Amino acid sequence: MNHRPITEDDLHAYVDRVLEPERQAEVAAYLGDHPDVAKRVAAFTDQRDLLRAALAPIAEEPLPPELNLSRIIENRARRPSVARWAMAAMFLLSIGGLGGWAMRGALQASPEGLVALAREATASYNVYTPDRVRPVEVRASDSAQLVQWVSDRLHRPVKVPDLAASGYRLMGGRLVATQHGPAAMFMYDDDHGSRLVVLTRPMSSADQNAPMTSQSQGDVGGIAWADDGVGYSLVGHAAPESLRPIANEVRKQARAI
Amino acid sequence: MKDMLLQVEPLIPALRRYARALVRDRANADDLVQDCLERAVSRWYQRRDGAVRAWLFTILHNLAINQFRQSASRGRHVPIDETNEDSFGEAAVQEQKLMYQDVLNKLAKLPEDQRAVLLLVAVEDLSYADAATVLNIPVGTVMSRLSRARERLQQEIEGAADDTPKNVVPIRSVKNEPPADHGR
Numbered sequence: 001m002n003h004r005p006i007t008e009d010d011l012h013a014y015v016d017r018v019l020e021p022e023r024q025a026e027v028a029a030y031l032g033d034h035p036d037v038a039k040r041v042a043a044f045t046d047q048r049d050l051l052r053a054a055l056a057p058i059a060e061e062p063l064p065p066e067l068n069l070s071r072i073i074e075n076r077a078r079r080p081s082v083a084r085w086a087m088a089a090m091f092l093l094s095i096g097g098l099g100g101w102a103m104r105g106a107l108q109a110s111p112e113g114l115v116a117l118a119r120e121a122t123a124s125y126n127v128y129t130p131d132r133v134r135p136v137e138v139r140a141s142d143s144a145q146l147v148q149w150v151s152d153r154l155h156r157p158v159k160v161p162d163l164a165a166s167g168y169r170l171m172g173g174r175l176v177a178t179q180h181g182p183a184a185m186f187m188y189d190d191d192h193g194s195r196l197v198v199l200t201r202p203m204s205s206a207d208q209n210a211p212m213t214s215q216s217q218g219d220v221g222g223i224a225w226a227d228d229g230v231g232y233s234l235v236g237h238a239a240p241e242s243l244r245p246i247a248n249e250v251r252k253q254a255r256a257i
Numbered sequence: 258m259k260d261m262l263l264q265v266e267p268l269i270p271a272l273r274r275y276a277r278a279l280v281r282d283r284a285n286a287d288d289l290v291q292d293c294l295e296r297a298v299s300r301w302y303q304r305r306d307g308a309v310r311a312w313l314f315t316i317l318h319n320l321a322i323n324q325f326r327q328s329a330s331r332g333r334h335v336p337i338d339e340t341n342e343d344s345f346g347e348a349a350v351q352e353q354k355l356m357y358q359d360v361l362n363k364l365a366k367l368p369e370d371q372r373a374v375l376l377l378v379a380v381e382d383l384s385y386a387d388a389a390t391v392l393n394i395p396v397g398t399v400m401s402r403l404s405r406a407r408e409r410l411q412q413e414i415e416g417a418a419d420d421t422p423k424n425v426v427p428i429r430s431v432k433n434e435p436p437a438d439h440g441r
Contacts, residue, residue: 009400012407016378018385044407047414048379051364054357055380058277059270066291067273069266069298076298138302144260149302 006030011037015044113207114231118215118224120178121199121233124185125220128174129195136172136187146173150184154202156230158184161198161250168196168246180204196236196243198250203231212247214240223247227255261301264309265294271381272317278376279321281365289324293317311387318373318391325369363413371406374399 006027013019014027031038065071128135138146143160151158153175160170168188176185176199183201203226210226222235223243232254234247272293276286293316304312364372370392377388378399385403389396 008404012400012403013385015407040411043411043414047360047407047410050356050360051375052380054360055274055278055376058274061270061273063269063273064287067269067287067294069262069269069294072291072294073262073298076295142302142304145302 011041012044015041015048112205113203114210114213114224114226114233115215116178116180117199117201117203117207117226117231117233118213118222118235120176120180120183120201121185121197121222121224121235122215122217122220124176124183124199125195125197125222125235128185128187129197135195137174139172140170143170143172150175150182153182154184154200156202158200159254160186161253163188163196163246163249166246166249167191171195194237196234196246199233199235200254201231203229207231212244212251214244216240225251227251230254261298265297265313268310268313269294272313275314275376275381276317276321278361278364278380279318279369279373280324281361285324289317289320292320296320308387308390311383311390314377314381314383314387314391315393322369360414363410366413367406367409371402371409374402375406375410378403 003026010019010023010027014024014031017024019027031041138149140146147158147160150173160173163170167190169190171187171189173184173186176183178201180203181201183199186198186200188196188198207226208229210224210231212223212225214221214223216222216239219237220235221238221240221243222233223240224231224233225247226232232247232250234243234250236243236246269290272290273286276289276293277283280286280289293313296316297313300316364375367375373392374388377383377391378385383391385396385399389399392399394402
């Protein structure tokens with residue numbers, strides 16, 4: 001018989017009962033042949049049992065009121081968060097010190113409606129898809145949280161489009177800042193690693209309903225549209241026309257909410 | 258927030274146990290747990306994967322370590338002994354309590370990094386990989402610290418065998434006089 005040699009790690013894993021049954025039996029057989037080691041392992045096992053017994057009563061104690069999780073959640077919901085204060089401060093700053101920028105924007109007729117949405121989506125695509133470390137803030141494995149988060153922030157139910165039929169899997173998503181408020185961004189990739197982005201947010205006054213419009217900026221193409229006050233923009237490294245079937249799929253699913 | 262309640266609430270007793278075993282003082286430990294829960298609530302949507310347990314222990318552990326660092330610069334924290342708050346009539350119960358207190362006192366003599374590994378693995382049942390995540394060290398380091406922690410605790414236990422009378426024998430006198438070995 002060819003046994004793998006027993007390691008110190010095996011002995012600890014034996015004490016902690018985390019070995020596979022087969023290995024557990026091998027270690028037990030080894031201990032049978034080596035009484036000195038067996039004595040040490042038995043001592044470690046006794047330690048473990050004693051520590052667990054000594055600390056068990058703490059976990060049995062009734063929880064004090066300040067560890068009541070429902071209350072902690074409630075309190076948090078009631079008090080304005082630091083982030084909200086920070087946003088308010090930024091807003092005041094922008095009214096005061098940066099008033100000039102707003103004026104300039106107005107004179108230049110800043111883009112509204114679908115044009116603005118398409119630009120925001122392209123900007124998000126350009127910033128986040130090349131990111132190898134953290135392209136998304138919340139991963140697909142937590143998509144339930146992602147949906148709840150962006151739905152809360154957009155004040156409407158947001159559904160993550162399923163693009164599996166087109167060969168694209170959801171990687172995850174994040175909330176992104178736009179000039180027209182928060183938007184939800186979802187990112188997808190396919191087997192070749194090419195990535196797509198879907199950006200959605202409520203439309204401001206302009207373009208509450210708008211048909212699909214394509215745009216491109218270099219090699220990056222996109223299609224944007226709006227349905228019942230909600231805008232969508234799909235952006236990828238492709239000609240807009242090749243994105244159209246996927247855009248159709250996104251629109252079909254969004255209308256089914 | 259509902260899924261958070263369902264996933265986090267059942268873990269609170271274990272978090273308390275870990276905090277108490279690490280810092281020893283009850284009020285202090287519960288403060289750490291409260292802090293941990295508040296952070297967990299505010300960062301619930303930022304956590305990376307499904308391993309809520311390891312995530313919570315990571316937050317708690319980092320809070321505890323920060324506190325250790327702060328109190329180390331202010332001078333040693335003296336653990337509070339709670340065994341004599343109430344006295345149970347039965348000698349057997351009393352003896353068991355002393356035995357438990359004794360092993361916790363010995364655990365407290367271990368360096369903090371060894372203590373943390375031993376508690377996470379042997380008491381909180383975290384996998385070696387999860388313990389590595391919580392402590393932000395490689396799994397190999399978890400194993401070597403675990404090994405050192407166990408050897409060291411065993412030395413403490415066996416070393417004390419010579420002077421056991423101090424801890425075990427004077428059961429009957431416990432009520433009347435402060436235990437001799439806590440004054441160090």
